[in-house]
Amino acid sequence: MRVIVVEDQALLRDGLVRLFxxxxxxxVGSLGDTSDLYGLVTVTQPDLVVLDLRMPPTFTDEGxxxxxxxxxxxxxxxxxxxSQHVDRSSVVDLVAKPGFGYLLKDRVxxxxxxxxxxxxxxxxxxxxxxxxxxxxIAAQDEGPLVRLSAxxxxxxxxxxxxxxxxxIASRLFLSTRTVEAHxxxxxxxxEITDSDEHHRRVLAxxxxxxxxx
Amino acid sequence: xxxxxxxxxxxxxxxxxxALExxxxxxNAGVAAIxxxxxxxxxxxxxxxxxxxxxxxxxxxxxxxxxxxxxxINALFSDAGxxxxxxxYVEGWxxxxxxxxxxxxxxxxxxxxxxxxxxxxxxxxxxxxxWRWVPVVWFFGAVLAIPGWALNPRLGQSLISGVNPLxxxxxxxxxxxxLGAALICVSLAASVVAVLVRFRRSQGVExxxxxxxxxxxxxxxxxxxxxxxxxxxxxxIRYAPALALxxxxxxxxxxxxxxxxxxxxxxxxxxxxxxxxxxVLIVTYATVxxxxxxxxxxxxxxxxxxxxxxxxxxxxxxxxxxxVDRRFRRARHESRxxxxxxxxxxxxxxxxxxxxxxxxxxxxRDQELSLGFRSGEATYDVHGRPHQMDxxxxxxxxxxxxxxxxxxxxxHRDADAQLVGEVAEAGRLALEIAxxxxxxxxxxxxxxxxxxxxxxxxxxxxxxxxxDLHDGAQQRLVSIGLDLRHAQHALNGSAPPEVDRTLDxxxxxLGNAIDDLRELAAGLRPASLDQGLGSALRELAARSPIPxxxxxxxxxxxxxxxxAAYFIACEGLTNAVKHASADRVVLRFAREQHQxxxxxxxDGSGGADxxxxxxxxxxxxxxxxxxxxxxxxxxxxxxxxxxxRLPCA
Numbered sequence: 001m002r003v004i005v006v007e008d009q010a011l012l013r014d015g016l017v018r019l020f021x022x023x024x025x026x027x028v029g030s031l032g033d034t035s036d037l038y039g040l041v042t043v044t045q046p047d048l049v050v051l052d053l054r055m056p057p058t059f060t061d062e063g064x065x066x067x068x069x070x071x072x073x074x075x076x077x078x079x080x081x082x083s084q085h086v087d088r089s090s091v092v093d094l095v096a097k098p099g100f101g102y103l104l105k106d107r108v109x110x111x112x113x114x115x116x117x118x119x120x121x122x123x124x125x126x127x128x129x130x131x132x133x134x135x136x137i138a139a140q141d142e143g144p145l146v147r148l149s150a151x152x153x154x155x156x157x158x159x160x161x162x163x164x165x166x167x168i169a170s171r172l173f174l175s176t177r178t179v180e181a182h183x184x185x186x187x188x189x190x191e192i193t194d195s196d197e198h199h200r201r202v203l204a205x206x207x208x209x210x211x212x213x
Numbered sequence: 214x215x216x217x218x219x220x221x222x223x224x225x226x227x228x229x230x231x232a233l234e235x236x237x238x239x240x241n242a243g244v245a246a247i248x249x250x251x252x253x254x255x256x257x258x259x260x261x262x263x264x265x266x267x268x269x270x271x272x273x274x275x276x277x278x279x280x281x282x283x284x285x286i287n288a289l290f291s292d293a294g295x296x297x298x299x300x301x302y303v304e305g306w307x308x309x310x311x312x313x314x315x316x317x318x319x320x321x322x323x324x325x326x327x328x329x330x331x332x333x334x335x336x337x338x339x340x341x342x343x344w345r346w347v348p349v350v351w352f353f354g355a356v357l358a359i360p361g362w363a364l365n366p367r368l369g370q371s372l373i374s375g376v377n378p379l380x381x382x383x384x385x386x387x388x389x390x391x392l393g394a395a396l397i398c399v400s401l402a403a404s405v406v407a408v409l410v411r412f413r414r415s416q417g418v419e420x421x422x423x424x425x426x427x428x429x430x431x432x433x434x435x436x437x438x439x440x441x442x443x444x445x446x447x448x449x450i451r452y453a454p455a456l457a458l459x460x461x462x463x464x465x466x467x468x469x470x471x472x473x474x475x476x477x478x479x480x481x482x483x484x485x486x487x488x489x490x491x492x493v494l495i496v497t498y499a500t501v502x503x504x505x506x507x508x509x510x511x512x513x514x515x516x517x518x519x520x521x522x523x524x525x526x527x528x529x530x531x532x533x534x535x536x537v538d539r540r541f542r543r544a545r546h547e548s549r550x551x552x553x554x555x556x557x558x559x560x561x562x563x564x565x566x567x568x569x570x571x572x573x574x575x576x577x578r579d580q581e582l583s584l585g586f587r588s589g590e591a592t593y594d595v596h597g598r599p600h601q602m603d604x605x606x607x608x609x610x611x612x613x614x615x616x617x618x619x620x621x622x623x624x625h626r627d628a629d630a631q632l633v634g635e636v637a638e639a640g641r642l643a644l645e646i647a648x649x650x651x652x653x654x655x656x657x658x659x660x661x662x663x664x665x666x667x668x669x670x671x672x673x674x675x676x677x678x679x680x681d682l683h684d685g686a687q688q689r690l691v692s693i694g695l696d697l698r699h700a701q702h703a704l705n706g707s708a709p710p711e712v713d714r715t716l717d718x719x720x721x722x723l724g725n726a727i728d729d730l731r732e733l734a735a736g737l738r739p740a741s742l743d744q745g746l747g748s749a750l751r752e753l754a755a756r757s758p759i760p761x762x763x764x765x766x767x768x769x770x771x772x773x774x775x776x777a778a779y780f781i782a783c784e785g786l787t788n789a790v791k792h793a794s795a796d797r798v799v800l801r802f803a804r805e806q807h808q809x810x811x812x813x814x815x816d817g818s819g820g821a822d823x824x825x826x827x828x829x830x831x832x833x834x835x836x837x838x839x840x841x842x843x844x845x846x847x848x849x850x851x852x853x854x855x856x857x858r859l860p861c862a
Contacts, residue, residue, distance in 0.1 A: 085734065
């Protein structure tokens with residue numbers, strides 16, 4: 001996996017680079033801000049860009065802005081946003097896109113899970129931090145989600161984190177069939193009728209987006 | 214005429230007049246009593262100087278030149294001429310008797326000065342073109358009267374020599390003089406009418422000016438006939454005209470140059486009042502002396518009269534003054550009355566001090582009058598709003614000292630200067646209260662501003678701290694964690710298992726530390742507040758240990774306001790959880806008439822009291838710092854409802 005790391009704090013940037021290198025991934029570039037990012041991406045053709053959310057010059061949501069720009073031109077490129085705390089509104093339009101992930105920085109401590117999430121995003125999947133997902137759910141007060149049962153919400157939340165049905169089943173100590181049933185019910189309640197499985201999952205995550213508006 | 218030329222010329226006129234009068238006094242010395250020539254000399258010099266002062270200020274002013282020119286003519290013919298005649302007769306100088314005749318005839322010319330003064334005062338112009346004929350009538354009168362007077366054999370009786378050297382009988386001098394004098398009288402009467410007409414039509418400053426001259430004129434009208442009547446019976450009266458005559462030029466000068474110097478109405482009313490008072494006292498004294506004198510000796514009668522007069526003086530004086538004021542200064546009398554009544558209503562609490570401006574307007578009859586209170590660097594109106602006071606033509610701004618901190622300014626019509634001063638004095642209490650109110654309001658506003666500033670600074674400080682925690686400490690901890698993981702990776706299973714466990718434990722602790730810091734930062738100021746009140750509140754609700762319902766969060770507000778609303782909700786929620794043992798809290802929001810309303814309701818034990826504990830007081834302070842307020846509704850057993858109202862645009 002070819003990776004670019006964009007992080008303004010040098011120590012942390014070096015640590016991230018080492019993390020990917022240790023796991024035998026190819027870090028093709030690292031930057032302190034987003035100004036040269038687009039050029040670097042064009043030249044190096046990476047699979048994944050790891051972006052800090054808050055960077056110079058304004059330390060607000062430079063990472064999300066860069067992610068949006070890159071996603072617009074290169075939808076296949078995986079983007080993994082990292083931040084110190086959950087910043088829901090900066091990323092709310094990005095979470096449902098394939099090949100997008102948003103994790104809190106301390107997730108890097110669980111190295112294997114983190115690398116898995118990074119690989120999933122590079123492969124077009126999603127990876128949302130559980131805290132991000134709770135923020136998304138807390139943020140909505142009404143909408144289609146109120147029709148879901150607590151179990152169906154749990155399933156949807158894990159789905160949004162990017163887990164497969166099997167992954168969800170093992171996390172919730174349920175059988176895969178039960179999970180599939182919950183997913184089916186949730187889809188029906190959310191009035192998602194698309195036949196394509198991957199697309200259906202994306203749409204389900206999109207429901208969070210709508211619900212948060 | 215350029216200013217410098219005019220001033221030099223008028224100065225020359227004054228000098229020549231002075232020189233002529235000095236000469237007249239010197240010539241008179243040893244020939245006649247010195248007293249009268251000296252007084253007439255002073256009179257002429259006063260007139261010349263009065264004219265000069267006017268010219269000095271207004272070089273083109275006809276009245277100034279008129280006074281100066283006729284002072285010179287008077288000095289030359291009447292005073293110096295007559296003096297030369299008298300002294301020359303004794304010393305045997307040539308033409309002495311002729312000079313005496315000229316001196317005795319000069320009144321015809323001098324009178325023209327008075328005639329013109331009445332016609333032209335105060336602006337040097339005739340009332341209308343028709344009035345130009347008045348001095349022409351005088352001129353023809355003079356053409357007849359001068360020969361009729363100077364060539365009249367009867368004039369010889371007034372000359373020292375006893376014989377008029379110019380006497381003639383070639384024409385009927387007596388009828389000629391009578392005809393001329395009649396014309397002069399007509400002209401003089403017309404000029405007096407001109408003054409009266411002018412007075413009737415006048416207003417403002419012109420009226421003030423005319424009052425000055427009319428006062429002096431009235432005194433002359435009183436003094437001149439009286440002194441003429443008593444001329445032989447009581448010789449000292451001969452000084453009276455000389456004393457009274459300079460009053461007219463003096464009044465003219467004051468009226469033109471310094472019409473606001475004294476309150477003319479006050480001068481008139483005092484003059485009349487004391488005149489009447491003198492008369493009343495004399496009559497009283499005489500009556501008492503005569504009545505008592507019929508029974509006892511005259512010293513006792515005189516003492517009794519003096520006693521009665523002394524006892525009666527003050528009551529009579531105030532009665533007369535009041536009556537005269539009502540007649541001559543009616544407007545002022547009423548104005549002061551209006552203000553005095555307002556102050557009385559203020560004392561009773563029926564009127565507010567902020568209505569003092571309206572009271573002043575009514576009293577002075579000037580709806581454009583305005584009040585300003587100068588406090589610090591700015592001026593405020595009666596309601597404490599910033600107030601601009603501009604100088605405009607015809608109006609002026611007078612300051613009245615009220616209290617130590619505030620200067621009260623009154624914007625009034627030029628002509629009302631005296632009146633405003635008196636009315637303001639009558640309403641001093643109201644003005645002082647109003648100025649204190651303005652000052653108090655200003656101080657409170659300052660206090661509010663500084664409180665808002667302090668809260669804003671504190672909020673900004675929380676924001677900075679929260680960001681520093683995120684961007685500084687937390688990032689460092691993450692990078693330390695990464696280093697540990699890297700070390701672990703580098704060891705690659707070669708280390709003893711306990712080292713691996715220690716490292717795992719350290720990394721987990723770092724994760725906990727980061728979580729703690731995140732909580733701390735969120736408590737300081739949740740980053741989600743940057744995304745709006747709604748998301749911050751929902752996050753708050755999600756973290757809360759009891760169910761919290763967030764309803765109707767309106768759209769974005771200014772950052773400080775959102776922070777205030779958030780912290781109020783936050784503190785209210787903490788109170789509900791900690792002190793009220795509530796099971797459920799509802800946070801409601803509404804935008805109502807430029808207010809953000811935050812309502813925090815719980816189903817807890819109630820009985821919250823701001824006086825106990827600082828939490829609620831802090832909320833009240835925060836709401837007030839934003840110019841709002843907080844109400845607490847918390848009867849025991851009914852739960853607590855806090856409602857904060859924060860003004861917004």
